[in-house]
Amino acid sequence: MSESASSSLLARSMRRRSFFRVAGATVAASTLVLAGCVKDPVEPTDTQVTTLNLGEGDTGLLNYLLLLEQLEAAFYQKVVTTPPTDLQAGELAALTDLRDHEVVHREFFRQLLGSNAQPTIEFNFSTINFSSRASVLAAARTFEDLGVAAYNGAAKLFTSREILALVSKIASVEARHAAFIRDLIQPTDPFGGVVEGSGAYSGLGTVLTPPQVIAAATSFFPYTIVVSGLPTA
Amino acid sequence: MNILQLLADLDAVDPEAYQRLSGRRGALTGLGQAGRRAVAAAVPLAFGTMLTKAYGRRPNTVLDVFTLALTLEYLESEFYKQALASTLAFPGNSKAVFQQIYKHEQDHVAFLEQTLRLSGAVLPDKPRFDFTGSKNGTQAALFPTVFQDFGTFLKVAQLLEDTGVRAYKGQVGTLITDNDLLEAAVRIHAVEARHAAHIRGLRRALGANVRDWVSPADEVITTKGVTDAVYAGEELTRQQLPVVDQKIPFFPTETTQIVTSTPAKAQISLGEAFDEPMSDVTASAIAALFIYG
Numbered sequence: 001m002s003e004s005a006s007s008s009l010l011a012r013s014m015r016r017r018s019f020f021r022v023a024g025a026t027v028a029a030s031t032l033v034l035a036g037c038v039k040d041p042v043e044p045t046d047t048q049v050t051t052l053n054l055g056e057g058d059t060g061l062l063n064y065l066l067l068l069e070q071l072e073a074a075f076y077q078k079v080v081t082t083p084p085t086d087l088q089a090g091e092l093a094a095l096t097d098l099r100d101h102e103v104v105h106r107e108f109f110r111q112l113l114g115s116n117a118q119p120t121i122e123f124n125f126s127t128i129n130f131s132s133r134a135s136v137l138a139a140a141r142t143f144e145d146l147g148v149a150a151y152n153g154a155a156k157l158f159t160s161r162e163i164l165a166l167v168s169k170i171a172s173v174e175a176r177h178a179a180f181i182r183d184l185i186q187p188t189d190p191f192g193g194v195v196e197g198s199g200a201y202s203g204l205g206t207v208l209t210p211p212q213v214i215a216a217a218t219s220f221f222p223y224t225i226v227v228s229g230l231p232t233a
Numbered sequence: 234m235n236i237l238q239l240l241a242d243l244d245a246v247d248p249e250a251y252q253r254l255s256g257r258r259g260a261l262t263g264l265g266q267a268g269r270r271a272v273a274a275a276v277p278l279a280f281g282t283m284l285t286k287a288y289g290r291r292p293n294t295v296l297d298v299f300t301l302a303l304t305l306e307y308l309e310s311e312f313y314k315q316a317l318a319s320t321l322a323f324p325g326n327s328k329a330v331f332q333q334i335y336k337h338e339q340d341h342v343a344f345l346e347q348t349l350r351l352s353g354a355v356l357p358d359k360p361r362f363d364f365t366g367s368k369n370g371t372q373a374a375l376f377p378t379v380f381q382d383f384g385t386f387l388k389v390a391q392l393l394e395d396t397g398v399r400a401y402k403g404q405v406g407t408l409i410t411d412n413d414l415l416e417a418a419v420r421i422h423a424v425e426a427r428h429a430a431h432i433r434g435l436r437r438a439l440g441a442n443v444r445d446w447v448s449p450a451d452e453v454i455t456t457k458g459v460t461d462a463v464y465a466g467e468e469l470t471r472q473q474l475p476v477v478d479q480k481i482p483f484f485p486t487e488t489t490q491i492v493t494s495t496p497a498k499a500q501i502s503l504g505e506a507f508d509e510p511m512s513d514v515t516a517s518a519i520a521a522l523f524i525y526g
Contacts, residue, residue: 097444100494100502107491108506111484112474148423155405155419156412162475168405169472169507171419172398172426173446176508179430180445188326190431191333195424200347203340204420205427233412 053226058160059116060230066109072143073102074123084133105170123220137185144178149208157231298404301513303345308520310338311362319380334428360524368525387436388454392463394429396519399511449504462515470503
């Protein structure tokens with residue numbers, strides 16, 4: 001029972017928050033190193049918390065996907081908490097469903113990563129007008145399409161069959177989300193820009209590498225995200 | 234020479250040798266299919282002994298995966314082709330979108346055919362399809378009005394697309410040995426999921442109780458013992474985790490705080506948040522409902 005309790009979301013997020021708060025102080029950081037956190041792939045690299053290194057291998061890839069799920073969950077949480085007044089009937093319920101799915105995905109990756117999971121992040125959503133349906137749905141489309149392209153690019157980088165199988169279970173749900181948001185915005189052109197239209201890969205979904213995804217989302221992150229340790233092939 | 238089979242057999246006996254030849258860790262990345270073929274052509278000389286051993290065992294291979302995928306893409310492509318050529322009335326702008334979906338399926342067929350051809354494999358015969366499910370009139374039809382009634386057409390489309398998503402997902406473990414082919418399959422898988430979601434949205438607009446994602450709360454459109462395999466096992470709300478120490482073997486644990494909604498709603502969300510894989514055997518059986526001769 002104590003094992004279960006210590007893995008509860010509340011307990012873990014409190015630990016992470018306090019870790020991040022003290023990470024700015026050299027003395028405290030040294031203490032954490034002595035306490036055995038030296039292998040933590042997400043330890044801050046400076047006395048100021050300015051970078052988040054996602055790490056290497058399958059663990060780094062899971063932290064990469066966790067980052068995207070955190071971003072989506074935080075976004076929809078904000079939408080659901082203060083919804084635009086011009087949302088149409090039924091849309092808030094659907095966006096709440098998306099929030100719930102993203103929270104499940106986020107907690108799933110946290111549980112899979114255990115003590116290797118990144119801290120809770122406060123994202124910068126200042127470019128989104130949360131009182132406008134159009135602004136919120138445009139942002140949702142960006143996040144969902146980016147997520148699908150990210151999963152398309154990340155799958156081949158995993159070495160564990162078990163983890164790949166689990167990740168692929170989420171990838172198609174993100175594609176369903178993306179299609180749902182697009183049907184709200186552009187029902188007559190649901191696939192424009194996200195399915196290759198010509199060439200050898202015509203008919204395949206668009207794909208982005210981790211550096212491309214991080215670059216596309218950089219304005220939402222409060223600090224530099226380092227993905228150079230992730231596998232590239 | 235069947236190169237995909239060759240590579241798969243090689244992987245079975247000596248994964249390290251296979252990885253030197255395949256694109257798994259970048260050896261062939263960027264070279265594409267032609268490069269793969271050129272390198273694989275050298276395989277028998279270098280690994281003759283190993284292959285002799287390999288042919289003694291035939292697990293589910295990359296070739297099997299692409300052959301199954303091609304059958305399913307033939308099925309979907311032919312389904313939309315027949316629908317678009319029929320007298321079926323497509324409301325609003327839906328016909329233009331189904332023309333796009335049909336083109337995607339044609340592209341998938343072309344991609345898979347090309348990959349198999351370049352590997353030296355013999356392409357499977359394109360089956361004969363009857364989308365009413367009557368096996369060309371030899372038995373009672375499952376969907377007699379599939380190309381007359383838009384609602385029935387959408388139901389069959391949903392069943393086929395959701396099957397496609399689950400079938401590709403069931404094969405990623407086999408494809409992990411090859412970066413290029415895995416990525417291609419995952420990218421097709423995502424397009425099928427977009428198709429499935431769009432079709433589900435069209436059904437909802439017609440009044441069906443259905444979501445864009447597979448939900449335990451969706452109204453049932455399958456027949457027990459016939460089409461229910463399409464969603465069998467999708468209701469899973471707990472995921473097995475590959476942890477070494479077995480301390481937290483599944484998600485969620487009793488204490489995982491996942492959703493701020495009610496516990497009942499959280500259970501539904503857990504079912505919706507993960508699409509489950511389908512075995513090749515099940516996918517073939519579902520495809521067989523629409524194949525005759």
